[in-house]
Amino acid sequence: MEAVHDHSHDHHVPTGIMRYVTTTNHKDIGSMYLWFSFAMFLVGGVMALVIRAELFQPGLQVVEPEFFNQMTTLHGLIMVFGAIMPAFVGFANWQIPMMIGAPDMAFPRMNNWSFWLLPPAGILLMGSLLAPGGAGGVGWTMYAPLTIQQGMGMDMMIFAIHILGMSSIMGSINIITTILNMRAPGMTMMKMPLFVWTWLITAYLLVASMPVLAGAVTMTLTDRHFGTHFFNAAGGGDPVLYQHIFWFFGHPEVYIIAIPAFGVISEVIPTFSRKPLFGYPSMVYATASIAILSFLVWAHHMYTVGMPVEAQLYYMFATMLIAIPTGVKVFNWVATMWKGSMSFETPMLFAQGFLFLFTIGGFTGLVLAVTPIDIQLHDTYYVVAHFHYVMVAGALFAAFAGVYYWLPKWIGKMYDERLGKIHFWLSLIFFNITFFVQHFLGLAGMPRRIPDYALQFADWNMVSSIGAFGFGLSQVFFLYILLKAIRSGEKAPEQPWDGATTLEWTHLPTPAPYHSFETPPDLRN
Amino acid sequence: MSSQSGGYYLPEPSRWPIVGSIGLFFLAFGAVLTMNSVSGGWYVVLVGAIVMTYMLFGWFGTVIGESESGKYNKQVDVSFRWSMSWFIFSEVMFFAAFFGALYYMRVLSVPWLSDAETGSLLWDGFVAGWPTDGPGVDSKFTPMGAWGLPAINTALLLTSGVTITVAHWALKEGKRALLNWFMFLTIALGVLFLGLQVLEYVHGYRDLGLTLESGAYGATFYMLTGFHGFHVTLGTIMLIVIWLRGVRGHFKPEAHFGFEGVAWYWHFVDVVWLGLFIFVYWL
């Protein structure tokens, strides 16, 4: 097979900004995803800092309560849909074609559209702050009927979500098709790198769950403007119905965030342990089980809505089950390290940070899964602590690991190893200062989404806020490391990591050429 | 899996996606403005719609051109098949959300409203049942019967499923005239279906007092049939495009995914209708 280009006159390719606007190259698109996501991470991070600044001390000092709620809402939405998800789609774009020996993604033009749908969505999302009455102050979960009371900003957010959904669905279809149809000869499914597997499964989750979210926000829209009664008891509807639909999407969503992170970690750990991944087939099966289970446990976010006790029991058992496949993954990673020959460059450090802290976050998830305990902890900072462990120390750390790991392949230059290590240690320490103490706040009963709190919560909040600013600054430092590497990094050796075994390292030069694998490698023996 | 003859087609840089994004932005923003009765909102919607139409013509035109000039090989064809299947799967999930809402209200929330303290303290006198507009809405509607227009519509759609299959068979046998006629027939059935659907809505609003605001029943009835009708509209437009392409002599007996994709979509719309007929109208 040989890739053909329309006329193969490369001088027809637009330059400057238009190159990126019109590009059909998976690497360009991957880079745009990654930069977009990092920008969104900073924006969402600044919103987190507004939250933490207000919570530094009891009393209202910095912002008005409704603006605080808008910050919480946008912080959640932007971090989830704007920062973490696009980051991993960026990885997918860069890596999947290279890792399976394909010339590009299956639908390069649609790939471009998936990315270029993000800016309009971002404009609607953030522009909602400027709408009369501001953005929706409803939490990222957008529970009815609070959403009914909001102003025009809420509608902008709803349409932003529709557009984000389109982007995700198209992106996922592209990824699935690429993986199923564009592998090099001999790259059987069970030989695919685990990162590719995790994305196949994630894309399936996305295609199955994003349309459901679209349905939920559409019902919200018609309840707001067209007089339907989906979430209004007066008409026979139920506000809790919204929650069921939302979490049917929302729970798979949290694994959409986690599973590609598992994929990155499953590449990094074997490389730096210089040892093949332990239990490859069980990793694949475990990931698939997590994906299937994730559609069966959604109501563990709704233990206090007063559903029948039988339903609570079912959701408790089902939720606890997820610990098993996740445990298998954790054990496999540890077994991969066991008797390896490990070295601790920055990607490996972040992978270890991930392993340690994600597992802790998983444990607190298990605490929350136990219904009687969750009734005490629901909607407290314990939940906030739990999900920042799995999403910041989990997904975000994995994304850092991935960037440091693949950066040499992408730009052909090395980052500064010493600075990278500093970035890791600062992140690790400040992360824990910020979020570990939130467990205590939650246990003591501090509700989430409040701009002001009782005096008994003052001390830990102050600690957490200090940690947050430290963590934020460490991420600005990361930006510096990146820019330094791009501008004046040392030239990367062909093989910066001696343990790497996937195609992009073994079959392509460093940096990877603009068009890789125009002729697929033959891997049949 | 790799194709031996020729390579995988990779398109040149394209401006259609960004045009689409701009169009969609205007559509969405215009809709927001209109819904909040901001004057001028309609114009923004209109701009969005024009840009989107331009994009769709341009983009699909390009794809059709590429297809007809033989740039797509077997492997590309397989890609199309996978993507269309997954797209339809995503549509299934979208409808699932609304069917789920219907199920939830009918089986759970409406009965709860007349149950125990919820019934006695909040909605005294409400008797659960279906169809209902709930305890707090007083719209006095009559539910839509299943055996009038809806039954005819079911027959129409099922027949259109047959006619498109005949057309497909004709295409594979190289019987172009038959293909064109049966495509035309399919489209006619689709349009007829839509017309009857409009009549049904008029009937609902004018004679039955059944509106979007008629509580749980009204909301699920109009949203489910409405989104289905919207999909039929899309499907009909796609059929028209395919028909015109057929008339122009596009498609080969052995390679005609454009046709098949639309046929799949049409069958999907058909199946959703069966679900609607059973759960919305009949039971």
Add this chain to the structure above:
Amino acid sequence: MTVFTTIQSTLGGSMKSSFGLRALGIIMAFLPTMATAEWNLNFTPSVTLLGEEIHAIHNLVMWIIVGISIVVFGAMFWSILKHRKSVGHKASNFHENTTIEIIWTVIPVVILIAMAFPATRLLLATRDSSASDMTIKATGYQWRWGYEYLDEGLKFYSTLATPRDQIDGGAEKEETYLLEVDNKVVVPVGKKVRILTTSNDVIHAWSVPGLAVKQDAIPGFIRDIAFKAETIGTYRGQCYELCGKEHGFMPIVVEVVSEEDYQTWMQAKLAESGAPSFDPDKEYAVAELVAAGEQVYNANCIACHQEGGLGMPPTFPAIKGGKIATGSMEGHLDIILNGSDKNPMMAAWGPILSDYDIAAVIAYQRNEINSSGDIIQPSEISAARAD
């Protein structure tokens, strides 16, 4: 400001020390600043038996987790220390072992089953609200709680009592900052109290950590929970479901008292609510109504319409110069009594406020915020209610 000077002096004073020490220093510097320092590490102590059981099961789960952690992180750090390249460890090449994979799948299953049994038993117990001794209906409003003792027919509202200037930093915060209400829920000790929750507008959640209960209050539906407090005392909770801008400001206070005290309280409350505290036929003077109206306004309306009636357009319209507020008295009374048709945020205050309070708040709005100069008497309001 002291906080910031503390940071500066701490930073300046420890320039030479290592970074870790400095971070620690910053944190330590805040310790003495909080006179009421309570470095809570665990649950609020519970005064119900079920609450204690919840804490017990939490401890159980935590110990299991500690155990698993020791094994998992033990192996992880062991290999980090021993199997590293820098100590010359050579990589083995194994990547499969079915036996161990089965073991580490089965052991967690067993552990989870062991956890599931007590959890199931406890869940069933916490959801059992049968055989209760009394029932109180708690209705969430934006942003206060309404209570109704169903057996006695006693009804009252319970609103945040922390003064605004403590929130805005003008006054020193008292110990029960944000956790104080004007009317507490009073229940007898040792009795199983069933709380029915519902809501008037959006979802709220009724929860008191010390009583180990939390239940969402869902508009249009009644849900229930029950607790039995074993110890006399005052227990404080909050609304736990985001319900709009004052979500952080709708506390719950439950006072558990002896049976006798409860009866005394109930009789007093019933007497108070039976006899209106105002004279329904009296002609009140403007000044008196305006003064009372200011109180009503500050307790109920200020959250949205803001100080001086300036509002927060476009979400919350200004009273000052407002079309309705300066328009006809009928229109003004109507929107307060029956709420707005257009916007559910403006609730019907008729059921919440007394005739006197409504007359007073109207007088305040029309004479202090605006200056139409007219007032309406409580007697006219009861007449307006009648039709």
